[in-house]
Amino acid sequence: MALLDVSEVLLDPDFLDTSLVCQRSAQTVGDNGRATNTANPMPFAxxxxxxxxxxxxxxxxxERKKGSIxxxxxxxxxxxxxxxxxxxVTWRGRDxxxxxxxxxxxxGRGFYAATCDLLPLAG
Structure with a gap:
């Protein structure tokens, strides 16, 4: 295990953005055999x-516009x-x-680094 606890920086209010929302989809199959996705919003920082x-x-x-964070x-x-x-992930009004x-x-306590691509591709 590394000795540096990077998660301390991630929790610093100077860096932390608390306006993030994760839409995690759960899929269920109905009686007709068709799948339906239901999004479950989860706020996170x-x-x-x-x-x-x-x-x-x-x-x-x-032309099209794309982006990533x-x-x-x-x-x-x-x-x-x-x-x-x-x-x-919804951030600043963009998905x-x-x-x-x-x-x-x-x-340290661990963290994740996620690359996220802008939706939808606009053009």
Whole structure:
């Protein structure tokens, strides 16, 4: 285990953003055999930084805007799995899908670093 407890910095009010909301979907199958996703909103706190920022892609068929952020938090975000969709995070009125999560549980009390991509792709 590393000796540096990075989670102390993550809880510092100078860095911490408490306005994050995670939409975690649960899937149920109805009597008709069709799946239905139900989002469960969960507020959490973390440190949000720019990943690649907002980018404008110019393509032959037009252009689109994409962007990404990185969230450092003690809240376990998910990039999805066999039975679960990726979490959707709302921050500053914009929705982001969690595309990758790194677990830094060996640093003190531990934390997660999640890369999140802007939804929807606009263009």
């Amino acid at each position: 973390g440190v949000v930084t720019s990943d690649k920022g907002d980018l404008l892609e110019r393509l032959a068929g037009g 990185t969230i450092h938090t003690r809240f376990a975000l998910s990039a999805g799995g066999p039975d679960q969709s990726a979490d959707i 982001y899908t969690v595309s990758s999560v790194n677990d830094y549980g060996h640093f």
